[in-house]
Amino acid sequence: MACTICTKSFGFFNKEHGCPVCKFSFCSGCLKYKLVRDGKKLNVCLRCSALATVSVKEAPKREATVAHPTPNDDAVPTQSSNVPPTEPDGDELIRSKLQALKAIDLGEEDAPKEGEPSDNTDIEKRLAALKGVEYKDYKDASHRFMAPDNRTEAQKVQDLLGQFVEETKLISVMDDKRTEQDEEIAKRLQALKQFPTAGDGTPATASGSSKGTILPDSDSDEGLTDEELARKLAQRYAEEGKLEAKLNLESELEEITPTPSSNVEEELPWCTICNEDAVLRCRGCDNDLYCRACYKEFHYDEDPQDHPTVPFKGGKGPTRV
Template structure:
């Protein structure tokens, strides 16, 4: 690539810069004209062509060097991938060949993917069912267990060909069958009620026997209670005598250790909910309103 004004090629020292007015590439020496651009709303360095233009709304024409370069370039054959530009370098021709190969690959790939998608859809759908509407209705009727009914021909009720006497006789038969069913149900119901009443009578008789047995047991228990009262009186006399307290040991001994249940420090509080001993810090952690463990009493360890 080269500058569009001086036609000098770009390199590391001569860098390519774009004109903010027309967008074509120039070197820094040729892009040295300051002017105000409306699209940037500021001053910028532009080329000579943009500097000469007084009306910025007109179409910007490329420089003359650009047309000279296009005149030397021959349009390549799109079907031939080996064609080269007449005035282009070897790198430009190589880039052109790559672009053409990529375009052809994308076209072939697109065609192949469309064919593959169509074939996959055909395999997924498979052959369409060839059953008619009547066959489908017959299958549904067999699954439901009902007779086949065609929508085209509605089924009309069959006319009643019986005489009035035959119709009256049939109604009489139906009425008698219904009466027989009602009488049978009533007899069965009465039998069930009788059996329930007999069971209730048996339970009442058994309850009287149980009450008699209870009265006997109560009389026996009264005698046993009298014996228990005498034993209790003797025990109270022994407890009232102070001389016997030294010989008789107390039945309950306080084996409780005066330590906290959590940290084994000296206990100072007793929880009124669970009756355990705690220090002050552990009781605050143990405190729970739902279990009744929110109240406490002071604890004094025994002196012995």
Template sequence: MACNSCAKPFTLFRKQKGCPNCGFIFCSKCLEHKIFVQKLNEEAKVCMKCAKTDNQCEPRKVEPPDAYYKRIGARTNQMYNSAAGNSKDQEIAERLSKLKQGKTEHQLKPEEEIAKRLQHLKSNFPSTSDNQLQLRLANLRGVPLSVVQSKPSLPAPDLRSEQEQADDLLKQYMEQTKIDNTYKDEFDTLVNDMEARLQKIKGSNSIKLSSSQEQQSENEDEETVKKIIEKVKAETFLEDQVSSTTNDELPFCEICNEDAKMRCLGCRYLFCKRCFMDHKDDEDGCDKYELYRPPKGTYTD
């Protein structure tokens, strides 16, 4: 194949393009004249012959270029020379011409073709119900059909206002403080009861003992009481420390959940270095920090 204007063959870098007005094939360099094309209802680049006919304001007749006639004439001469005595080729050519004429006469309109294609697509559409699709999905997942048909239960939306949410949080905090106070009162009463009982035991034994034994027993009782009180206090301190380390604080950054490297002295939150620089604020007192090391036994990546 070659260009109909410059007769240069088409290659990878010289691609063929059709003239939007006459429809013949040209290269991109030969389609350099821009005119208004009625078929497209807009301006487009056409060949030189179409541009000349447009400038002359003559009735537009689609005529092929001269190179096209030369090429067609050379081909027809070759065909006639090669098949001069072959009548079958003439019959095939006549039948092809008749088929082309019949196709142009009985050609359907674009709207009728689109409607016919849509009707054909609708007739071939597979009729599969929702139950069959759900059954196939259950078989693929390996679960019963009731699991696929059941709708996921979503949590109910919180319809409370901001004031109601604040009041509920305040009530929860007050109940927690009340529980802590009752626990502390019970602990104090137990300690006082133990001290009173020890004082009674110490007073009853002091009557029977001599003066030297009395001093020894008093010292021993005082030491035992001190040991018991210190032991109880140490146990409560360890419980508070374990609960605070296990439940309240995790050794991760408050923003990106990476390993914490420093603690803000203003808000006492844990941050990594990058998130602390984003969080840093002089007005809120969050401009100073201290290095943080996670306690032993905590989970870190």
């Protein structure tokens, strides 16, 4: 719940109070107007206070009308001045609340009159403040963002021609720059092609070997030409490639060299099932050894083509005790 006028939420520090006349909820700051009714001092809202003030000002006029009735007043029944005012409809209630909000900001004496048209600017500002965003006026947005083009046809043509000329100049500059880069790359490739190499891919030196080659330091690259720099880079890459190939060869040799295994078990010349002397080997059972009785017993329902046998002549194995 929030206050009907200032829209502040009720909480521990902002208690909810009710207007004894209109029964709406207000905070203590908005329920500060005094009104005397039935001998009691009441704290009412701005709207109820304004209605009570208007009714007090109109009371002498009604008494004068009752004291000096017109000739047609005999036919019209008189109404008591104690009849309470009728309840306002929804539009009047909203209008009175908006006027009360404006009266709080501008002061009671600067509050707009009831007959004046209301402006939505204050409401938009308050809504922006409640949302926590900056208020922006979009009344003349169409005039600012979509300004009409007041140029003549001749001016439009001249502007288009100028834009086309500028774009053409920019394209020509980019093409020249790209051509210069291509020529520079071609020169470097030509310098690399002219650099002689040995049969094994290493750069050839004056003595015919690359053992005594000393690569120049990278700090001395500033005074070298493009051709010398290309030769230097090619020599360095060749040396690095040769070293890497040598390391790869050593690692491959280490992987290929088999390590002696001491866990190889010697095959025993006995039947796998009954531990008798084996007489045949089954190819379909991972070359297991069987005697004739065990082979017939455990392969009677198997396909002979899936379990071919070869005779086992016996091997050198441990003697049975």
